[in-house]
Amino acid sequence: MIRALLRVFVASLLGRRLAGVLSLTAVTLGVALGLAVQIIHGAALDEFGRGMRLLAGEADLQVVGPRAGFDDNLYLKIAQQPEVRQASPVLEIEARLPGREEKLRIYGVDLFRVARVLPMLMPVAEDGAGRLLGLEPGRLFLSAAARESLELANGDLLTVQSGLxxxxxxxxxxxxxxxxxxxxxxxxxxxxxxxxxxIGVLTRVDLRLAEGVRRDDVLEQFAARLPPGVTVRPPDAGVAESSGLSRAYRVNLTMLAGIALLTGAFLVFSTQYLSVVRRGRELAFLRAMGMERALVMRGLLLEGAALGLLGGLLGVAAAHGLAALAFALVGGDLGAGYFAHVTPSVRFMPGASLVYLALGVTAGVAGAWLPARHATAQVPAQGLRAGNDSELLAANARWRAALTCIVLALLACLPGPLGGIPVFGYLAVAFILAAAVFGLPGAVGLLASPLALSSAVLARLARARLTAAPGQVVVAGAGVVASVALAVSMAIMVGSFRDSVDDWLSKVLPSDLYVRASSSVASGYLDPEAVDRIAATEGVARVVPVRYDSLRLNDAALPVTLIARPTDGGDALPVVSRGPVMDDTRPRVWITEAMADLHRLGIGDHLALPIAGRDAYFVVAGVTRDYARQHGAVIVELNDYRRLSGDHLINDLGVNLAPGANRDTVALLIRETLGDRVVEISLPAQIRAISLEIFDRTFLVTYLMQAVAVLIGLFGISTTFAALATSRSREFGMLRHLGLRRRDIGRLLALEGSLTAVVGVVIGTFAGGAIALVLVEVINRQSFHWSMDLAPPVGAIVGFALTLVVLAALAARVSGAKAMRGSAVAAVREDW
Structure with a gap:
């Protein structure tokens, strides 16, 4: 029986090659993109985790603190605890290398203790000189990957920067x-x-516990003994932190691939529905010869499953190729800076591959289900009658179903995320797309009604055809709606995001010049003497110092960024909400939107920040925007931070020039004062340009997916009208007998194609706008905790819509050319 079904049904796919190829392309694209994201992230995370586990050696626990480190006297207290058998102190430095683009991680270790806890970090001297060689000042030992990256050999000198x-x-x-x-x-x-x-600073202490001591017990006991901002955790907790930071980005890319897969399901639907239209008499004959309704249903679903299976297999293969290409071009950081220090390789993931293969098959079956249902519901006697395509393409307006989906979409926007993932937001997107498709048949009559006012014959014929067979628009327009909704929603979201980022950069970069010794995580910094020398430079009116650090507010949460800078009472910050603070006895702090969401803080709440090993208490004065730190940041007045911490070092320095001062001249004087190799001087415009270039590169895959989706939608219209034009050859023959010429038939097809595209574009644009609103207000807010101002690119969307309508008309005209070549007599020769 299976063999008969394959011979009768699946073999027919070979006769619909172009339509089949388009469906395969869409399913392959969705599977490939979704699985590639999983492969890239999984390989990077596995490599990162393997490195973390190996670098943790035999440690049972790690004591960690802020990025700036903690007092090394704590190490002595920890090592003397009865639960601890061995303790190994570590100082981790992200060293800036003057004259080089890259930075180098340097681990400072106790050579007498590291072998017992962290054997992977044990250095070996050249030529067997002995481990005591490492105790000599200025000796550095490189891993194989660092030696290859830096192109250094034993005996070479490497210049590192500390401060200036x-x-x-x-x-x-x-x-x-x-x-x-x-x-x-x-x-x-x-x-x-x-x-x-x-001197006197550590960033980590690795612990091996005494025999019989349970790790969970130590975690509870040490939590009370450690100073604020210092915590104890398992060695693999760093992997979980990195996974948590990249999860939202990974999930959003996966959902974007899911929309591509959904577009593939719509194209399978179009392909199968057209197949049912073209093979109506064949299927009716099989029914009349005794084939059961359920068997026809299974056969048609088998066709969809075959398309999905082949597309899934191709997608799985393409995903591994895309992952290999991504590793070769940009590494394993997903385009967003994650896992920048690892070099993963592609590994086959059988579990994920099977899941995405199953999703491909599901998309194929889902796309074939409705056409199969319509085919089996038809009476065989009607199907054997010639000219039955208009009955098959009849479709009723489903406003109630569309309205139900809209209500469900609104309700899905109300709940919060599940495990940090906006599951209900993505359900809202699915409901919006479903509402758009359900609204297609009813929209045909509404949008085609103005043609009734025209006296042109072709306009009236086009309206009559679309009104009598609105299913034609559903078949041809479903893929257009999905692709247009994807393109419009992403254009609005990305455009709004880009404008918001640009506006945010303008507010956080008010100075004329910016000076820094290195990035905030690296070893370069400006000391008070350097800041005073810059402030005294001719042409400098004012300097704005900024200090960065990371803080651990509790054992479970991810570290948050501390930004200490002059705030001018909040006027110097991109504040989105502020209010009167009743408590004037505590210093004020401004928090980012991510901080407010993740830690459930509001204006007027009290916040304890672990600064210099002690809890300092602040009151929240306002909430600000920040598109750089999705795990949250707090902004404190610089003078308050210095008073509490005693830290007077600076990471970044904004320089405001005196009236009439030349920026290039002032920049040159600062370089001459501090040294060209140890400082970086940038203009606000340069920083904005680089930031927006990174933004555009990050969303490049989004732009490519929009282009592919629109291209697939156009090909969907082309194949639809090619198939329908062939099935309507008798109709065209009759019209030619009534006086229409071949070119008139071509114009009729072009008019129908453009009207179909208009319906799809209008419905898709409205659906895309609704999806963009969900992306901006729900999905991005729940994923990254960022708000943005809606800024739809109206001109670009209108231009895109007009272009799509024109191309659709051309595609329909070209696709129907074959049906117009035949003889008018031969077309109507068959008995009706």
Whole structure:
């Protein structure tokens, strides 16, 4: 029986090659993009996790604190605890390398303790000089990946930067236990503290517990013994943190691929429905010969499953190719800066591959279900009658179903995320698309009604055809609605996001020049003397210092960023909400939208920040925008931070020029004062341009998907009208007998194609606008906790819509050319 079904049904796919190829392309694209995201993220996370586990060595727990580190006296207290058998201190530095683009992670370790807890970080001196060589100041040991990346050999010198000072370190050996692909260096902890001005500071302590001590018990006990801002965690907690930071980005890319897969399901629907129209008499004959209704249903569903299966297989293969290409071109950071220090390789993921293969088959079956249902519902006697395509293409207006989907979409926007994922927001998108498709038949009559006012014969014929067979618009327009909705929604969301980012950059970059010694995570910084020298430079009117750090507010939450800067009472910040603060006894703090959402804080709430090992209490004065830190940030007045921490170092310095001062001249004077190799001087316009370039590169895949979706929609119209024109050859023959010429038939097809595109574009544009609203107000807000101002690119959308209508008319005209070549007599020869 299966063999008979394959011979009768699946073999017919070979006769619909172009339509089948388009359906395959859409399903393949959806499967490939979704699975590629999983492969890239999974491989990067696995590689990152493997490196973290290997670098953790035999440690049972890790004591970690803020990025700036904590007092190394804490190490002595921890090591003396009875639950601890071995404790190994670590100082981790992100070293800036003057004259080079890349940075280098350097681990300062205790060479006498590291072998017992972290054997992977044990350095080996060149030529067997012995482990004591590492105790000498200025000795550096490179992992194989770092040696290859930096192109250095034993005996070479590497210049590192601390503050504004350059220091040369001697490459003295290797780290043979380093995980493959992990680029870092190791040196003695005392030497690292001295070179990088971190005397008395640690960033981590790795622990091995005594025999019989349970890790969970130590976690609870140490939580009460450690100072604020310092926590104890399992070694693999860093993997969970990185996974949490990248999850929202990964899920949104996956859902974008899901929309592409949904577009594929619509195209399978169009292909199968057209197949039913063209094979109506054949299917009716099979029914009349005794084939059961259920068997016909299974056969047609088998065709859809075959399309989905082949598209899924091609998609799985393409996904691994895309992942390999992504690793070769941009690495494993997903285009957004995650896992920047790992070099993963493509590995086959059988579980994820099977899931996406099943999704491909599901898309094929889902697309074939409604055409199969219509085919089996038809009476065989009607199907055997010639000219039955208009009956098959009849469709009733389903305003009630469309309204129900709209209500469900509105309700789906109300709940919060599940596990940080906006599941209900994506359901709202699905309901909006369903409402658009349900509204297609009813919209045909509304949008085609103006043609009744025209006296042109072709306009009246086009209206009569579309009104009598609105299913034609449903078949041809379903793919257009999906592709237009995707393109319009992403255009609105990305355009609004880009404008909001640009406006935010304008507000956070008010100065004329910006000076820094390195990025906020690296080893360069400006000390008070350097800041005073810049402030005293001729042409400088005012300097605006900024200091960054990371804080751990509790054991479970991700670290948040501390920004200490002059706030001018909030006027210097991109504040989105503020209010009167009744408590004037505490210093004020401004929090970002992500901070407010993740920690459920509001204006007037009290907030304890662990600064310099002590809790400092603030009152929330307002909420600001921040598109750079999705895990949250707090902004405190610089003078309050310095008073509480005693830290007077600076990461970034805004420079406001005196009236009439030349920026290039002032920048040159600052370089001459501090040294060209150790400072970076940027203009606000340069920072904005680089930031927006990164933004555009991040959303490049979105732009490509929009183009592919629109192209697929156009091809869907083309194949639809090619198939319908063939089935309507007798109708065209009769029209030619009545006096219409071949070119008139072509114009009729072009008019029908343009009207079909108009219906699809109008419905798709409204659906896209609604989806964009969900993306902006629900999905992005719940995923990244960012708000943005809606800024729809009206001109671009109108131009896109007009272009799509013109191309659709051309596609319909070209596709129906074959049906117009035949003889008018032959077309009507068959008995009706």
């Amino acid at each position: 000072r350059e220091t040369e370190l001697l490459i003295s050996g290797s780290v043979p236990g380093a995980p493959a692909g992990q680029a870092f260096a190791v040196m003695d902890i005392a030497s690292a503290q001295q070179v990088f001005d971190r």
